Amino acid sequence: MSTAIGVFYVATIPQFIPDDSSHLLMGVLLAVVHNLIGLLWFAGIIASARRAARWLGEPSVARLTDRLTGVVLVTFGIRLAASAR
Incomplete structure (x- = not known):
């Protein structure tokens, strides 16, 4: 995996380095900016996943999810039973 990251930096970072700047300094700066982003x-x-976990944990949402899943599974079962083999 670290080889792929190295190839990414070698292939993309040099095209964004101005000619009149220090190549090492600018390359490290661009890598740091990429990591911060x-x-x-x-x-x-992570914040969105926490909110989604709280929302999905509510009883009303769990009931709705169970009902929708049940409808989908029953529909698949009916289509499978009605299909020609």
Whole structure:
């Protein structure tokens, strides 16, 4: 996995480095910015997952989910029973 990350940085970062800047410094800066954006993205996903878990844990949502799942499974069963073999 770390090889793929290295290939990504070698392939993409150099095209964003200005000619008149320090290549090492700018490359490290761009990598840090990329990692910070990733941290913010995953923090947002974690926060959203927590909210979704709380919402999905409510009894009314659980009942609705059970009913919808039941309807889908019964529908699949009826279609399977009615299909020609």
